[in-house]
Amino acid sequence: MREEEKEIFATKLEELFHKSSNSSLIYETTMHVEDGSGDFSWSKGYGGRTVDSIMNLASITKLFTTSCVVNLLQQGKLSLEDKLDQFFGADILDGLHCYKGKDYSHEITVGNLLFQNSGFPDVFAKGKDNLNKRMIREDLKLTLEDYVKIAKENKKKFAPGTPGKAHYSDLNFELLGKIIEQIEGSSLHDAFKKYVFLPLQLKHTYLPEKDSDYSAKIYFKKEALDRSNLWRSIPACGGCMSTSVEVMIFLKAFFKGQLFDKSIFKQLRKFAMIQYCPPLGQYGGGFVRLNISGIASMYRCKGELIGHMGGSGSYAYYYPEKDLFFVGDVNQFAKPGEVFILPLKLAKLANKFIS
DSSP: OOHHHHHHHHHHHHHHHHHHHTSTTOSSEEEEEEETTSSSEEEEEETTOOTTSOEEOGGGHHHHHHHHHHHHHHTTSOOTTOBGGGTOOHHHHTTSOEETTEEOGGGOBHHHHHTTOSOOOOTTTOSTTOHHHHHHHSOOOOOHHHHHHHHHHSOOSSOTTOTTOOOOOHHHHHHHHHHHHHHHTSOHHHHHIIIIIHHHTOSSOBOOOSTTSOOOOEEETTEEEOOHHHHHHOTTTTOOEEOHHHHHHHHHHHHHTSSSOGGGHHHHOOOEEOSSSTTTEEEOSSSEEEEOBGGGOTTOBSSEEEEEEOTTSEEEEEEGGGTEEEEEEOOBTTOTTHHHHHHHHHHHHHHHHOO
């Protein structure tokens, strides 16, 4: 990136940040942009937040879980073809996945979970008084059995492994978390520590395990909610805490091959459209792809964004076309669309001002 491009790009980032933070629903936010070499780095905070403030990563946590899964695959301790009955008993599996009169519960594989290809319903969105609505009113304390119960009671989307199909469900990753714990013989936090935190020397990234562990509050409209029990209830799919600085370190390592053999992406880059943000949103092996090329995107950018977003308003994406990384958090549960829109706007700026 040329020096004049850096100056213009930084100015445009400042303008975008000011405009986004000026929203009536945004009380605190961060934005952090870097190129692959670290030669360009820009960041900003608002509302008392800085890039060193602890934030709830929500579903960006799935990238950490994916890192553990991929490491276990490389060690030969796990296979994408392994079936769930190698890890779970009848109490979990019996009747877990019945579709069009057939019980597929014992045919679901690790790969089906990682690629959101199991056909499970979105366990947080099912029912009139679903978990998404309840978490606004109360600090839910849930177990894997609670998610399994919801899945058993609700209609499945398709048979597991159906080619070209994906349906986003947090149950997929909570099951992966339990599989990691079984193989490692430790807590998921310890597995994250072994495969991510220690190799990258992340000192402010963790899974809350005890009441005394700090959990960032999340806004719903004007109210800042303490949902410490909930974050501890969803360790594999959404419970991780970190800072924008450390998420940037992790995101670069994830996509640049520092945490596992980069060739593994050939296996992970098999995408299918998910229910959120169609037709842009697709899911691969543990991460999201936003196809921002052509008429599918109103922003008409080149290439793709790969990474993840979170329901708390967090986002972490790599833009290979310009070798840029975008990390941020708007911390507003009532404005979920912002985690799609802001990264697209960032990609548009990069297209316009970086050669």
